[in-house]
Amino acid sequence: MKFNIALLAGDGIGPEVINEAVKVSDAIAKKFNHEINWTPALTGACAIDAVGVPYPDETHEICMAADAVLFGAIGHPKYDNDPSAPVRPEQGLLLMRKKLGLFANVRPTFTFPSLIDNSPLKRERIEGTDLIFLRELTGGIYFGEKGRKDDGETAFDTCTYTRAEVKRLAKKGFELAMTRSKKLCCVDKANVLETSRLWRETVQAMEKEYPEVTVSYEFVDAVAMRLVQWPNSYDVLITENLFGDILTDEASVISGSMGLMPSASVGEHTSLYEPIHGSYPQATGLNIANPLATVLSAAMMFEDAFGLKEEAEAIRAVVNKSLEQGIVTEDLAGKGAKAYKTSEVGDWLVANL
Amino acid sequence: MKFNIALLAGDGIGPEVINEAVKVSDAIAKKFNHEINWTPALTGACAIDAVGVPYPDETHEICMAADAVLFGAIGHPKYDNDPSAPVRPEQGLLLMRKKLGLFANVRPTFTFPSLIDNSPLKRERIEGTDLIFLRELTGGIYFGEKGRKDDGETAFDTCTYTRAEVKRLAKKGFELAMTRSKKLCCVDKANVLETSRLWRETVQAMEKEYPEVTVSYEFVDAVAMRLVQWPNSYDVLITENLFGDILTDEASVISGSMGLMPSASVGEHTSLYEPIHGSYPQATGLNIANPLATVLSAAMMFEDAFGLKEEAEAIRAVVNKSLEQGIVTEDLAGKGAKAYKTSEVGDWLVANL
Ligand SMILES: CC(C)[C@H](C(=O)O)[C@@H](O)C(=O)O
Ligand SMILES: CC(C)[C@H](C(=O)O)[C@@H](O)C(=O)O
Numbered sequence: 179m180k181f182n183i184a185l186l187a188g189d190g191i192g193p194e195v196i197n198e199a200v201k202v203s204d205a206i207a208k209k210f211n212h213e214i215n216w217t218p219a220l221t222g223a224c225a226i227d228a229v230g231v232p233y234p235d236e237t238h239e240i241c242m243a244a245d246a247v248l249f250g251a252i253g254h255p256k257y258d259n260d261p262s263a264p265v266r267p268e269q270g271l272l273l274m275r276k277k278l279g280l281f282a283n284v285r286p287t288f289t290f291p292s293l294i295d296n297s298p299l300k301r302e303r304i305e306g307t308d309l310i311f312l313r314e315l316t317g318g319i320y321f322g323e324k325g326r327k328d329d330g331e332t333a334f335d336t337c338t339y340t341r342a343e344v345k346r347l348a349k350k351g352f353e354l355a356m357t358r359s360k361k362l363c364c365v366d367k368a369n370v371l372e373t374s375r376l377w378r379e380t381v382q383a384m385e386k387e388y389p390e391v392t393v394s395y396e397f398v399d400a401v402a403m404r405l406v407q408w409p410n411s412y413d414v415l416i417t418e419n420l421f422g423d424i425l426t427d428e429a430s431v432i433s434g435s436m437g438l439m440p441s442a443s444v445g446e447h448t449s450l451y452e453p454i455h456g457s458y459p460q461a462t463g464l465n466i467a468n469p470l471a472t473v474l475s476a477a478m479m480f481e482d483a484f485g486l487k488e489e490a491e492a493i494r495a496v497v498n499k500s501l502e503q504g505i506v507t508e509d510l511a512g513k514g515a516k517a518y519k520t521s522e523v524g525d526w527l528v529a530n531l
Numbered sequence: 532m533k534f535n536i537a538l539l540a541g542d543g544i545g546p547e548v549i550n551e552a553v554k555v556s557d558a559i560a561k562k563f564n565h566e567i568n569w570t571p572a573l574t575g576a577c578a579i580d581a582v583g584v585p586y587p588d589e590t591h592e593i594c595m596a597a598d599a600v601l602f603g604a605i606g607h608p609k610y611d612n613d614p615s616a617p618v619r620p621e622q623g624l625l626l627m628r629k630k631l632g633l634f635a636n637v638r639p640t641f642t643f644p645s646l647i648d649n650s651p652l653k654r655e656r657i658e659g660t661d662l663i664f665l666r667e668l669t670g671g672i673y674f675g676e677k678g679r680k681d682d683g684e685t686a687f688d689t690c691t692y693t694r695a696e697v698k699r700l701a702k703k704g705f706e707l708a709m710t711r712s713k714k715l716c717c718v719d720k721a722n723v724l725e726t727s728r729l730w731r732e733t734v735q736a737m738e739k740e741y742p743e744v745t746v747s748y749e750f751v752d753a754v755a756m757r758l759v760q761w762p763n764s765y766d767v768l769i770t771e772n773l774f775g776d777i778l779t780d781e782a783s784v785i786s787g788s789m790g791l792m793p794s795a796s797v798g799e800h801t802s803l804y805e806p807i808h809g810s811y812p813q814a815t816g817l818n819i820a821n822p823l824a825t826v827l828s829a830a831m832m833f834e835d836a837f838g839l840k841e842e843a844e845a846i847r848a849v850v851n852k853s854l855e856q857g858i859v860t861e862d863l864a865g866k867g868a869k870a871y872k873t874s875e876v877g878d879w880l881v882a883n884l
Pocket of ligand 2: 369370399621624776
């Protein structure tokens, strides 16, 4: 097969981790007789520097024309202390999500047997954890009307959802649950928020279309608690944009390393694959960042965007092997053990595929 | 001294745990020569059943006239599966917060040396944790305009904050930080929300009034992560209503038991003290609920509302002793160890004061 992939390396360590994912993807393509055509495009702070906006039209066109987008990370410290700067890298991210119609962010959380003791949570609490969040990504308070009143003394943000928005996200949740343990948890704050009541009534009305799926409804505060108490009691969770932002980051703690967790954002047009970690500015250019989350995002891309399960499994297998053999970057290297460079980990993966 | 305390037992296990806190408070009062006058009042589901509303005017008047309010828990399963029921116990809670002007919810999170292994988090991650959240409690998306449009197909909630609301909460945060390690963390989502930008700029402008306090600004998603990774890196945290709801519940996991954590809500009128746990309906009437969170809430009341530090310390000391000696309810009793009844724990505390 032949694929066109838009390559959005972004800022900070983005280019370094993307580079390793490209190496591994190319090696897999070669092994399985596929052809990948990569098209790099600008996004984030480096796009602001180059052309003044964080998600240029040209980048959007490249993404729209591609079979998948592989994304690194965006963000630069020069924007961090001024959240009201007129142009910010994050705006590019939000615009990209909106324009590509990426309404569902898919975030698996699982543990690696060889790394289970890296987690701040006790082994017996997390063993067997294998949950997936579906976070709504193009609605809610992120995109509602916001602004100031009373000479700037009052600020407001509006959270809005339509039934159609909830339905399309929930549909993906039900479908995913059908391929797994048939358990779906809808996370909301229906005891306080009207948008949450719309979520709950919409999901409740869909239950009859999926009679095999057992649906539970839990309040976001209770989930924030239970997620770290008994993570392996969850399977598929669906939730709105802001709750998803908070809970998926919380869930990333379970595995013990942000540097390992992949994600996908899917929707109306091209799907996007990215590590859950950020641009880690302090490590930029040092060749020390962990490339595995990006490599595993590429595996998700092979499986979900191209339907190539065997290729994805081959990537996951070699990643597991590298973890077991301790071919890891400094974030995962035990005390006294050798820490490999970003590019060395990538080289090892390619050599051992 | 002489105190009038409004006693709002509420629903579920509320009356049982309140009962033990009253016993302990009366014993402390006797020991230190104070006089407490308790005035019971209705709230929650039991108020709906009795008079049709969850926070009756009469209850409000009793609270306004009291020196402090001691609160149990509210909520009843008959309301749980219908979050849009016209009258709900939670409305009483929100109305009470609003009418009493309880704009700051104070939630300490700490560990008990004798229980540290109950936590799902590893000992080395939580040892020494002693943090306090100040959650804004009468503003934000809880109280903004909400409703439906387009024949019910669109729902919206509005999050609103004024500079004055942020200021009065932040002031408490700075003052609290001054009495502790002089570290304050402002939790927001200023990279996305206008209300968060107002929070951040307001707190930033206050920094010069408290030159000794080191303030950090962190995004809510990052805090959700770091809170379970390195809880003892935090001291005083301030945040808006909804973020506070989620993060304080998450933080309660650290101590290993919801049944131990007290809280206070303070503001314009009478302050209120309550355990952080809910009404635990399944345990109602079984005399098995853990009364310690309510007893420790009474300790906070003695110290903060009445300025009686010695009395508060005496309560905390006897609670610690009960934990060390294993005089605990079933939620804390080790495998094979005896589980004491709610009232037995209270009796033991009184006898050992
Ligand atoms: C950078 C920020 C706008 C973004 C979000 O809140 O969605 C990030 O936290 C994420 O989860 O991808
Ligand atoms: C019951 C509910 C309305 C309430 C809240 O969200 O504030 C509760 O979760 C709390 O934290 O006291």
